[in-house]
Amino acid sequence: MSIERLSSTSYLVLGLLAREGPSTPYDLEQHVQATLGNFWSFPHTLLYSEPPRLAALGLVTERRETEGRRRRVFAITPEGMSALSVWLDRPSGAPTELRDPGLLQLFFADLASDEARLHLAERQLAIHEAKLAAYREDERQERRPGGPQRGQRTVEHWRGETLPMGLRYEGAAVDFWTDVVAKAGAATRKKAAEG
Amino acid sequence: MSIERLSSTSYLVLGLLAREGPSTPYDLEQHVQATLGNFWSFPHTLLYSEPPRLAALGLVTERRETEGRRRRVFAITPEGMSALSVWLDRPSGAPTELRDPGLLQLFFADLASDEARLHLAERQLAIHEAKLAAYREDERQERRPGGPQRGQRTVEHWRGETLPMGLRYEGAAVDFWTDVVAKAGAATRKKAAEG
DNA sequence: AGCGGAATAGTACGTATCGTATGGTACATT
DNA sequence: AATGTACCATACGATACGTACTATTCCGCT
Numbered sequence: 001m002s003i004e005r006l007s008s009t010s011y012l013v014l015g016l017l018a019r020e021g022p023s024t025p026y027d028l029e030q031h032v033q034a035t036l037g038n039f040w041s042f043p044h045t046l047l048y049s050e051p052p053r054l055a056a057l058g059l060v061t062e063r064r065e066t067e068g069r070r071r072r073v074f075a076i077t078p079e080g081m082s083a084l085s086v087w088l089d090r091p092s093g094a095p096t097e098l099r100d101p102g103l104l105q106l107f108f109a110d111l112a113s114d115e116a117r118l119h120l121a122e123r124q125l126a127i128h129e130a131k132l133a134a135y136r137e138d139e140r141q142e143r144r145p146g147g148p149q150r151g152q153r154t155v156e157h158w159r160g161e162t163l164p165m166g167l168r169y170e171g172a173a174v175d176f177w178t179d180v181v182a183k184a185g186a187a188t189r190k191k192a193a194e195g
Numbered sequence: 196m197s198i199e200r201l202s203s204t205s206y207l208v209l210g211l212l213a214r215e216g217p218s219t220p221y222d223l224e225q226h227v228q229a230t231l232g233n234f235w236s237f238p239h240t241l242l243y244s245e246p247p248r249l250a251a252l253g254l255v256t257e258r259r260e261t262e263g264r265r266r267r268v269f270a271i272t273p274e275g276m277s278a279l280s281v282w283l284d285r286p287s288g289a290p291t292e293l294r295d296p297g298l299l300q301l302f303f304a305d306l307a308s309d310e311a312r313l314h315l316a317e318r319q320l321a322i323h324e325a326k327l328a329a330y331r332e333d334e335r336q337e338r339r340p341g342g343p344q345r346g347q348r349t350v351e352h353w354r355g356e357t358l359p360m361g362l363r364y365e366g367a368a369v370d371f372w373t374d375v376v377a378k379a380g381a382a383t384r385k386k387a388a389e390g
Numbered sequence: 391a392g393c394g395g396a397a398t399a400g401t402a403c404g405t406a407t408c409g410t411a412t413g414g415t416a417c418a419t420t
Numbered sequence: 421a422a423t424g425t426a427c428c429a430t431a432c433g434a435t436a437c438g439t440a441c442t443a444t445t446c447c448g449c450t
Contacts, residue, residue, distance in 0.1 A: 009407090015303035018303075019303070036302060040293060041292060042407095044429095045407090046407070046408080048428095049407095072429090085306075088303060088311050091315040092297050095234070095326065096293065096368070097292065097295070098292075098293055098364060099291065100292070103357060104206065104231070104287075107231060108210035110348075111279065112280065119284075124286065157303075161304065164371060169291075172360075172367045173291070173363075176359060176363050179359070202435080236437090237436095238436070240400095240439095241435090243399095
């Protein structure tokens, strides 16, 4: 076996196929959007281009519907399961990438006006409050009627395991930006009083 | 003026040039590494390729040393300052990208053993504890002797404005993974007792 | 003076990522 | 049959990214 260079996207696809069974790229896309896509954007074209790549490595199989839309259905192979297991048994040491344009703007806010800084902080606060509310709503959606549907296991794992980190992150962000708003507001009012 | 498509990297370069004055790509690299690079990795080749691109747009100027290493020194133009101001006055609405391989592994941890999950959680906890300690140390480095050096303003803004969010994030991550370790540890011990 | 290693500084190149634009298919409604 | 809309898929070009590699300068040592 050659030295396979698998990316996070590769393991995302392998993991979803392992949990949900044979899936089309569109299925994968739906699962991702409802879960990890909340804070880790995988462009949907990736979910179309990655499975064929994995098929070439023998980690998944590809079957094509013979009629209608002739969708491509991918399924994980024993080799794929093995690669996934190896990855899961070797905890990643890579640090979190936290890419936030709002934070980048704050980093340079000294180059702009006090008003701009306040405006930025208010906007970011609103964004994070909205996200926090959305996560709380998602958290509340436990065990809806209708029984276990397709993709249900994945959504359950999202809610049970991963969403809590999202909640903590958004909570921290709300606290942080609340502070920034308070400081920027005070500075702005001081300037106004002097001027 | 054409419709310029500027990325986060573009504004990072413009902002650093605005604050620190004329700089070589290497200078930019040093400033980034000491600050934002802590959680937002800009590959160093970007800091070499982006400035020429901005020069082509007229947002920065390029001067080349005539001897020795013939380093390229870039400086922001009035047009560049203007573009930067426009960006700072228009708060970004883009959500945070939180890309964490450890979290991805946890999302699929149901496909692996309890031991693997515990191992993963312990590793992540250690990583985030280390990062939190490093941030606290950085926070403590306020106002070292030697007066304002090159790049000092940028480092001060990092410490004063942006680092606090890093501290909050790492604090949240430590709490989160502590929980995961506790749950995974309990599950593992239960299995051991039964088996 | 000359050597050698560390730190500094820059480039080349192949692959992955990403977003936009666009094009088909199924199906419900009228 | 015509229209609209959700579903599904791919092409393509621009960046982004990481690794590997090269070159220059500095500095301590002999």
